[in-house]
Amino acid sequence: MRGSSRSDIVRLPHNEPNARPGGSIPAVHPHHDDRPAAELDLGDLVIRLARDLRRRGMVAFEPYDLAPHHVRALRTVAHEGTMRLGELAQHLRVAPRSVTDVVDALEDRGLLRRSPDPTDRRAQVVAVTDEGAALLDEVGAARRAAAETSFGRLSDRDRAILRRILERLDAAD
Structure with missing residues (x-):
């Protein structure tokens, strides 16, 4: 791919329906559409609002030194309860090796606790700590305030x- 740098590539798992040989596609760099809302179709309007909410959420997470994927992982474990790392990866729709890095970071901060699975010592489970639950409450309040x-x-x-x-609309999926 001429003219593309590594930062312009988004890796797709080989089994994704839109994956091409080599497993990558050019990254899309959307620019903010500053046309008046009345000129946008419904899809563009929803996308613009979603981007704005995401940006505001990321700003709200900054004081906590958490990336959105850390918050998603923490919220998932808090909502679903103790789970194996593989289950967390499925919930987050990421590769198991990616969830390991996220769990490592959250465990290092004392927000998640990893322990052997009581039913299979070869596997590990993660649970939210009291500190993680308290931080999640704070982050949730900051996110709601931003929204x-x-x-x-x-x-x-x-x-x-x-x-x-x-x-x-969400139920239709």
């Missing part, structure tokens, strides 16, 4: 309508 800058403009009625629409 409020977008959703705070909506009335309670509009929020309820938006929630119903989003839940219906």
Whole structure:
């Protein structure tokens, strides 16, 4: 691929339906679309809002020195309960070796605890520590406050309508 640097490549697992020989595709570098909302189609509008929410969430995570993937892993274990690393990888839809790095970082900070699986000593399970649960509460509050800058403009009625629409669309998948 001429003109592409390694930073312009996104690796796909070999079994992804859109994977090409060599397992990579050029990265997409989306630019902010600053057209007025009335000129955007619905999909573009949703994408723009999602990007804005993601950016605000990342800013909200900065004081905690957590990346979004760390927060997702911590939230998943907190919600699902103690689980094997392979199960966590499946929930996060990442390779098991990737989840090991995330768990290592969270364990080093005392947010997750790794221990032998009581039913299979060859496997390990992870659980959220009290410190991890407390931090997750703080991060959740910061994320909600960041999202409020977008959703705070909506009335309670509009929020309820938006929630119903989003839940219906989400359930269709």
